[in-house]
Amino acid sequence: MDKLLQVDNLVTQFRTAEGKLSAVRGISFSVEKGETLCIVGESGCGKSITSLSIMGLLPSNGEIAEGSITFQDEELTGKKEEELRQLRGNKMSMIFQEPMTALNPVFTIGYQLREPLILHQHMSKRQATDKAVELLEQVGIPDPKKRLKQFPHELSGGMRQRVMIAIALACNPSLLIADEPTTALDVTIQAQILDLIDDLKRKMDMGVVFVTHDMGVVAEIADRVMVMYAGEVVEIGEVKEIFNNPQHPYTKGLLASVPNVDDEYHTLESIPGSLPNLNEKIQGCRFHPRCPLATERCKREASPIFDVRETHQSKCWLQEVNVHDKAATSS
Amino acid sequence: MTKQQPLLEVKNVKKYFPIKSGILKRTTGNVQAVENVSIDVYEGETLGVVGESGCGKSTFGRTVLGLEPLTAGTIKFRGQEVGGLSYRQLKKFKKEMQMIFQDPYASLNPRQRVGDALEEAFIIHTELPKQERQQRVRELLVEVGLKEEYYERYPHEFSGGQRQRIGIARAIALNPSLIVCDEAVSALDVSVQAQIIKLLKRLQQSHQLTYLFISHDLGVVRHVCDRVMVMYLGATAELASSDQLYGNPLHPYTRALLSAIPRPIPGRKKERIRLKGELPNPADYPQGCPFHTRCPLATEKCAKVRPEWREIEQGHFVACHEV
Ligand SMILES: Nc1ncnc2c1ncn2[C@@H]1O[C@H](COP(=O)(O)OP(=O)(O)OP(=O)(O)O)[C@@H](O)[C@H]1O
Numbered sequence: 001m002d003k004l005l006q007v008d009n010l011v012t013q014f015r016t017a018e019g020k021l022s023a024v025r026g027i028s029f030s031v032e033k034g035e036t037l038c039i040v041g042e043s044g045c046g047k048s049i050t051s052l053s054i055m056g057l058l059p060s061n062g063e064i065a066e067g068s069i070t071f072q073d074e075e076l077t078g079k080k081e082e083e084l085r086q087l088r089g090n091k092m093s094m095i096f097q098e099p100m101t102a103l104n105p106v107f108t109i110g111y112q113l114r115e116p117l118i119l120h121q122h123m124s125k126r127q128a129t130d131k132a133v134e135l136l137e138q139v140g141i142p143d144p145k146k147r148l149k150q151f152p153h154e155l156s157g158g159m160r161q162r163v164m165i166a167i168a169l170a171c172n173p174s175l176l177i178a179d180e181p182t183t184a185l186d187v188t189i190q191a192q193i194l195d196l197i198d199d200l201k202r203k204m205d206m207g208v209v210f211v212t213h214d215m216g217v218v219a220e221i222a223d224r225v226m227v228m229y230a231g232e233v234v235e236i237g238e239v240k241e242i243f244n245n246p247q248h249p250y251t252k253g254l255l256a257s258v259p260n261v262d263d264e265y266h267t268l269e270s271i272p273g274s275l276p277n278l279n280e281k282i283q284g285c286r287f288h289p290r291c292p293l294a295t296e297r298c299k300r301e302a303s304p305i306f307d308v309r310e311t312h313q314s315k316c317w318l319q320e321v322n323v324h325d326k327a328a329t330s331s
Numbered sequence: 332m333t334k335q336q337p338l339l340e341v342k343n344v345k346k347y348f349p350i351k352s353g354i355l356k357r358t359t360g361n362v363q364a365v366e367n368v369s370i371d372v373y374e375g376e377t378l379g380v381v382g383e384s385g386c387g388k389s390t391f392g393r394t395v396l397g398l399e400p401l402t403a404g405t406i407k408f409r410g411q412e413v414g415g416l417s418y419r420q421l422k423k424f425k426k427e428m429q430m431i432f433q434d435p436y437a438s439l440n441p442r443q444r445v446g447d448a449l450e451e452a453f454i455i456h457t458e459l460p461k462q463e464r465q466q467r468v469r470e471l472l473v474e475v476g477l478k479e480e481y482y483e484r485y486p487h488e489f490s491g492g493q494r495q496r497i498g499i500a501r502a503i504a505l506n507p508s509l510i511v512c513d514e515a516v517s518a519l520d521v522s523v524q525a526q527i528i529k530l531l532k533r534l535q536q537s538h539q540l541t542y543l544f545i546s547h548d549l550g551v552v553r554h555v556c557d558r559v560m561v562m563y564l565g566a567t568a569e570l571a572s573s574d575q576l577y578g579n580p581l582h583p584y585t586r587a588l589l590s591a592i593p594r595p596i597p598g599r600k601k602e603r604i605r606l607k608g609e610l611p612n613p614a615d616y617p618q619g620c621p622f623h624t625r626c627p628l629a630t631e632k633c634a635k636v637r638p639e640w641r642e643i644e645q646g647h648f649v650a651c652h653e654v
């Protein structure tokens with residue numbers, strides 16, 4: 001296996017007026033070369049904080065409290081800011097939902113593209129300019145020479161997102177983390193960007209962590225899917241397993257609440273209630289207040305992670321019964 | 332479609348925003364945000380308005396509500412002209428027409444208790460004594476699936492879905508006939524979105540509401556709307572019942588839009604119609620068909636002649652030379 005990223009028992013906390021609160025509560029997963037892992041879940045469930053923990057870009061009141069993150073066999077937790085900066089924009093890159101927050105409004109597109117090339121790849125300005133033009137062409141921006149002289153505000157939303165992807169790809173990263181990169185875009189532009197990321201992943205054998213809350217997008221680009229709820233991974237597996245054979249009640253609820261464009265008779269299901277706040281204490285399974293199948297045991301005791309198959313795990317007591325059933329029928 | 336009188340009749344409506352430049356602030360051009368839209372909206376129906384960002388959906392909604400003065404055209408509400416009315420004359424229609432926004436938080440005062448915010452509508456538009464007003468607010472809260480006690484709470488104490496319920500409570504407070512929902516469920520997670528859609532449907536039944544449902548999410552629109560109007564660059568590209576539009580889309584833009592939606596089916600063969608480029612700038616409005624710069628079927632004629640708005644089959648309208 002070509003393991004690129006391994007996250008083990010990651011706990012990320014915030015210092016707040018109410019004390020330390022955990023936004024990510026002991027999650028583990030891995031990403032391989034050439035693989036796209038999608039992270040899905042409701043807004044606030046910890047998708048972005050997971051991504052930022054990996055990149056070492058947590059907000060100032062946040063910190064990794066426990067666990068380990070290894071990238072190409074190198075431990076990232078505990079690394080100095082300077083060492084992390086060397087990795088970022090070089091071996092690993094991130095793109096964000098709102099490109100305006102990542103692009104600097106006072107510098108031209110050309111400057112922002114050349115800078116990492118000069119810094120990390122030690123190119124001359126001339127070489128960097130040629131490479132910048134090539135990168136803009138690669139992400140499908142027409143008239144790239146002209147764009148180099150433009151400022152971010154002179155471009156449309158879709159264009160800016162392409163520029164950000166070009167910057168992220170400048171140094172041929174091995175890992176790309178994309179946090180809702182198409183959420184703010186129209187579907188026609190989203191389609192172009194998804195194709196682009198998928199294409200580049202194949203060509204460059206990149207590992208991709210793609211954060212989204214759109215199940216349609218997940219189905220299009222994921223190899224594997226990780227479902228998060230309230231700071232935990234509740235289900236993880238290959239994309240077909242998650243869509244065709246979901247096990248966790250939360251995953252099932254998420255899938256049932258997606259409106260189906262192709263079926264007028266589809267009835268929408270909703271999950272009652274909403275995601276708990278970080279400061280809410282919940283005993284037992286964190287999903288139990290909203291779970292239609294919760295038992296007394298679920299309210300007392302959190303479920304461990306069970307194997308559904310070797311490639312598919314679910315954090316739910318129901319799985320224990322299934323595992324027993326399988327054992328019973330096979331013996 | 333029944334031949335009852337439409338609740339709302341929109342005819343040849345244009346809304347241009349002048350572009351001013353130079354020290355003299357002379358008008359040097361126009362943003363053609365709404366370009367000649369005609370549509371009748373019937374009592375009790377949900378009319379979807381879809382299209383890409385910047386195509387004029389919100390401007391159209393605001394124009395219908397009289398929040399933007401018309402550049403040209405007429406708007407009738409229950410047969411009465413409302414398009415040219417002053418703000419003051421409009422006041423009596425205000426109760427009849429309401430709006431729900433994408434982000435209700437932005438329209439709530441963070442320092443005002445939610446109950447007090449809801450009470451305001453009754454203070455402005457009714458003569459009810461305080462006790463009764465507060466009673467009405469409590470009933471409203473329950474009606475939208477919240478608790479009476481929430482009267483005392485402040486906006487930040489609510490989740491996104493709950494805040495949208497408050498936005499809905501405010502919109503229905505005065506028993507309007509028409510509600511413009513501008514991306515009302517777009518910012519919500521799917522699980523919560525489904526709750527709010529159910530609530531909107533229930534209220535439509537109990538209050539005989541007509542919705543103008545603006546959204547860029549074609550999945551949600553199929554679910555919620557009886558008819559759908561597709562806008563492109565301020566103009567109407569296609570109008571049809573939901574079944575017709577999703578089952579038999581005719582306009583090349585509608586087809587491209589529908590083909591671009593990611594479906595939640597892994598491994599499905601993508602047969603996307605790729606569009607070249609991006610939405611043109613509405614300040615530099617194209618000649619001929621507004622879609623011709625990106626249309627895969629465009630001919631020479633398309634670049635010169637604006638296609639007419641024609642009824643192709645019963646209730647199914649399209650603006651395209653090639654249909
Ligand atoms: N007050 C204004 N002055 C000038 N131009 C405006 C104004 N309001 C809107 N526009 C322009 O009119 C066009 C239509 O805008 P509108 O907000 O109606 O689009 P929309 O379809 O609602 O988009 P979105 O999906 O992003 O909400 C856009 O080009 C916009 O920039």
Ligand SMILES: Nc1ncnc2c1ncn2[C@@H]1O[C@H](COP(=O)(O)OP(=O)(O)O)[C@@H](O)[C@H]1O
Pocket residue numbers: 014016023041042043044045046047048049050059060061062277278
């Ligand atoms: N700087 C911060 N201080 C305190 N809490 C935070 C901070 N940033 C994020 N959070 C909280 O952490 C949780 C997870 O956030 P996030 O990862 O951004 O969610 P999402 O899944 O939507 O990306 C949320 O409850 C959020 O409110």
Ligand code: SF4
Pocket residue numbers: 248249250285286287288291292293294295298303315316317318
């Ligand atoms: S452990 Fe219990 S409460 Fe949690 S998801 Fe499973 S059934 Fe529901």
Ligand code: SF4
Pocket residue numbers: 582583584620621622623624626627628629630633638650651652653654
């Ligand atoms: S009129 Fe021409 S350019 Fe416009 S949509 Fe039809 S074929 Fe395309």
Ligand SMILES: [Mg+2]
Pocket residue numbers: 044047048049179
């Ligand atoms: Mg996020």
Ligand SMILES: [Mg+2]
Pocket residue numbers: 388389390513
């Ligand atoms: Mg809008």
